[in-house]
Amino acid sequence: MSRNLLTPEPSSRLDRGLVDLAGRLLPRICKGGVKGRLSILIFHQVLSEPDPFRPEALDAETFHWQIALxxxxxxxxxxPEAMERLRQGTLPPKAACVTFDDGYADNANVALPILLKHRVPATFFISTGYLDGGRMWHDTVIEAMRLMETDLLDLSDSLGQRFLSGTIHEKRRSTRRLIALLKNLDPSDRDALIDQIIEPVSSVLPTDLMMTSEQVRMMHKSGMTMGCHTVTHPIFTTVRMDTVRQEIQQGRAELESLLDEPVTLFAYPNGRPFDDYQAEHVRLVRDLGFEAAFSTARGVATQDTDDWQLPRFTPWDRIPSRFMARLLFNGFHTASTRVPLP
Structure with missing residues (x-):
């Protein structure tokens, strides 16, 4: 790994000094034992190189220094070890876990070698319906806009809007708008609109964005943990309860068949309490026998945290001192945002 961000030249010594200061403060905030505080980080993609169409995705160099820190x-x-020790009150100070959602192929090709180099265990929550050549719906939108050769995408009849698609900047803005509009639609309505959008480029869309079944097995054999993330990643508040149950049970069964062992951890798609899942979804996950489930609410987990609404947060920062400051700041907050259960 290049160390310029971690052991910088004099012009960046301030950043390294702030990183070290945050490191010294961490044991005071993220305590161990019965008052233990567990930080759980969530990642999605780790690209080999930056992609202008996916500015939020980490590239390998950034992920490398983040994991090193x-x-x-x-x-x-x-x-699994962190959950057991949290319940027993035996967490070490500065306890943290790394998790990934969705099942992108770059998790195996790019992220895994970095994790293994630094001996960092991670958990990967897999949406099984996209393995072996599938695509998540928002990736289909991104890749269709990337390939679009017209200057205007006219969806006046369906969404009442038109989207500029001439330059890369127009395509990026239009992609963000489209995803925001489509995100909370009923999945069948959303997919019908996406079929309309991709029609001119459907034959050349990529089929290698997500893991193969063999990659899932390979990662598990390398020591990584696999968790359930449904089949097709529906936002639970947008579909019926029978659909939610079927998505969870089928996703779990498919993953267990791949791994030949029980799958005991679950992550809610999108994961925001109230907006993306509600009390009935928490009860269902609990009743289905999962040992723990994870949201995307910020904060740290403690012994008082609901085991089926454990918090995770995303460290977005691309500067080491800010990355460490966000981890430190998150350590102050226990998971207060959760759906109350009767």
Whole structure:
């Protein structure tokens, strides 16, 4: 790994100094034992190179220094071990876990070698319906806009809007608008609109964005944990309860068939309490026998946290000192945002 961001030249010494200061403060905030505080990080993609159509996705160099900092300043545990020790009150100080959602192929091709180099365990929550050549719906929109050769995408009849698609900047803005509009639609309505959008480029869309079944097995054999993330990643508040149950049960069964062992961890698609899942969904996950489930609410987990609404947060920052500051700040907050259960 290039160390310019971690051991910088004099012009960047301030950044390194702030990183070290945050590291010294962490044990005071992220305590261990019965008052233990567990930080759970969530990642999605790790691209080999930056992609202008996916500005939020990490590239390999950024992920590398982030994992190096985590390994230097935290006690990184596998998620199953961390959950057991959290319940027992035996967490070490500065306890943290790394998780990934969805099942992107770059998790195996790019992220895994970095994790193994630093001996960092991670949990991967897999949406099984996209393995072996599938695509998540928002990726279909992104890739269709990337390939679009017209200057205007006219969806006046369906969405009442038109989208500029001439330059890369227009395509990026239009992609963000489209995803925001489509996100909370009923999945069948959303997919029908996406079929309309991709029609001119459907034959050349990529089929290698998500993992293969063999990659899932390979990652598990390398020591990584696999968790359930449904089949097709529906936002639970947009579909019927029987659909939610079927998505969870089928996703779990498919993953267990691949791994030949029980799958005991679950992550809610999108994961925001109230907006994306509600009390009946938490009860269903619990009643289906999962040992723990994870949201995308910020904060750290403690012994008082609901085991089926454990918090995770995304460290977006691309500067080491800000990355460490966000981890430190998150450590102050226990998981207060959760759906109350009767």
């Amino acid at each position: 985590l390994a230097e300043h935290f006690n990184l545990l596998s998620l």
